[in-house]
Amino acid sequence: MTSHSLDRIKIPAGFWKGLLQFNIAAHDVIRKAQLPLAVLNETFVVNTAQFFALWQAFSELVNDPADCIVKLTTGMQTAQLPPLVLAPYHSRDYRDALIRMARYKQMCVPERIDIIEKGELCAIELEWPYADQPEPPMLVGVIMASLLEIGRRGSGYPMTAYALELSGHMSSNVEPLEKYFGCRIKLGAERNRLTLYRSDLDRPFISYNAELLEILTPALDRSLNEQQRSKSITEMVKWIMKRTLASGRPDIHIVASELGMSDRTLQRRLTDNYTSFKQLLTEARHEKALEYLADPTLDLKEVAFLLGYEDQSSFYRAFRLWEDDTPSNWRAVHLGFDAISEDSPGMPGLH
Incomplete structure (x- = not known):
């Protein structure tokens, strides 16, 4: 399979809603990303490079990208989660949630989430198969924070990360991010990696809903297949x-x-x-x-x-x-x- 055949992304509605939270006009982001206004059409499809351009433009229009990541993540409304995120949120435990997220995330973006358990730690690495340029740090930050946020909300436990590595550089102080993740952040790393404590993966979810999963799982698996x-x-x-x-x-x-x-x-x-x-x-x-x-x-x-x-x-x-x-x-x-x-x-x- 050639990469071009699968490099397709529909801009999630949450992206445009996130702009409103910071009083940023969608047209300004699109113009800065040098993309046509047609991307506002919900049926319009972009590739990885264009998706990165939108996030990079967004990050350049906010005063504090690190603070923006925290606000976008903590402001997430559970009731408005799409099915592919709702299923992980109602999983049996945090490990189950991460596995489901890695499986279903590919339905909306060509992004791979690798989960590597070793010793007392668990590393989560992101890979964009069709990227020919570095991922915007704000995009990576939002993804990593969202993965941790699901664990916190699902378990009801204020878990922290062991480490966070970002391959890019932030244009603002990363202190808000370090406070959110509860660990030091390394910028300019070789890869984007969130390292968690492996013991946290066994934490049961208070949001566990077996009946809902029985409905969502077959439907999501069928859609993915x-x-x-x-x-x-x-x-x-x-x-x-x-x-x-x-x-x-x-x-x-x-x-x-x-x-x-x-x-x-x-x-x-x-x-x-x-x-x-x-x-x-x-x-x-x-x-x-x-x-x-x-x-x-x-x-x-x-x-x-x-x-x-x-x-x-x-x-x-x-x-x-x-x-x-x-x-x-x-x-x-x-x-x-x-x-x-x-x-x-x-x-x-x-x-």
């Missing part, structure tokens, strides 16, 4: 399509050959995932269109060509169906500059 199966074929098909769009309309025979299967097998696999080759081609073109239009250096003729359309009018018609707008108007709205009339003047019904 379906997501993994779906990504293993549909995302790979879309990635191949996106790679070959500029050479013309992707052919099912070519895509099937690259996947090492027959046309009929590919069609059956897509049907099993409740989609079709035509539907995926539409999605691939739509996603790439938004990506290309977010690049102001590409004119609309180039965008149409890169998407594999024989002429601009076909691209405009398709885009109107996707966004109910013309490409130039969409670009103007989402990139924040006046529309340049590149829409062909001789095409009635396209303006």
Whole structure:
């Protein structure tokens, strides 16, 4: 599997709510991250680099990133936890909670949580498989603090960490973080690692709810399995399509050959995932269109060509169906500059 096929993140609603807590406008963060305003759309998908850019922009707009991490974590409302976090919160004990968090977290972001128990300690390490740049320290801090917070709330015990190592550097004093974690913090470390006392993993959760887990666990496991199966074929098909769009309309025979299967097998696999080759081609073109239009250096003729359309009018018609707008108007709205009339003047019904 190529990394590009799975490097997809939907910005969690909690991120935008967190900005409001510090009176920071979403538009300011998006602009500073140099991303299109379309990321505000709940269906918009970003990659790891773009996700990091949003968090880095957020950290640069707050006065005290370390204090911000603590406030975001302690201000978490248990009643508003999504199912993938609600299940860990109602686990049998802290170890069970961490294992569930590591398993279900991958449903929303391509992030791996490794739990290593050795001797009297337990190390939790974070890894972003598709990252080609360091993780923003504030993002890592929020993740680590959230893992400890679940243990504290679930057990009702004010547990502290043995150590916290961050590979990046904070632009503010880390004292609020050291007070929260109850340990010294090492910056500029080789990796991001939270080290806990292994004995704390055995602490039973007062929030344990067996009945709720019986409902949540099968549903989450089913969603995770379906997501993994779906990504293993549909995302790979879309990635191949996106790679070959500029050479013309992707052919099912070519895509099937690259996947090492027959046309009929590919069609059956897509049907099993409740989609079709035509539907995926539409999605691939739509996603790439938004990506290309977010690049102001590409004119609309180039965008149409890169998407594999024989002429601009076909691209405009398709885009109107996707966004109910013309490409130039969409670009103007989402990139924040006046529309340049590149829409062909001789095409009635396209303006």
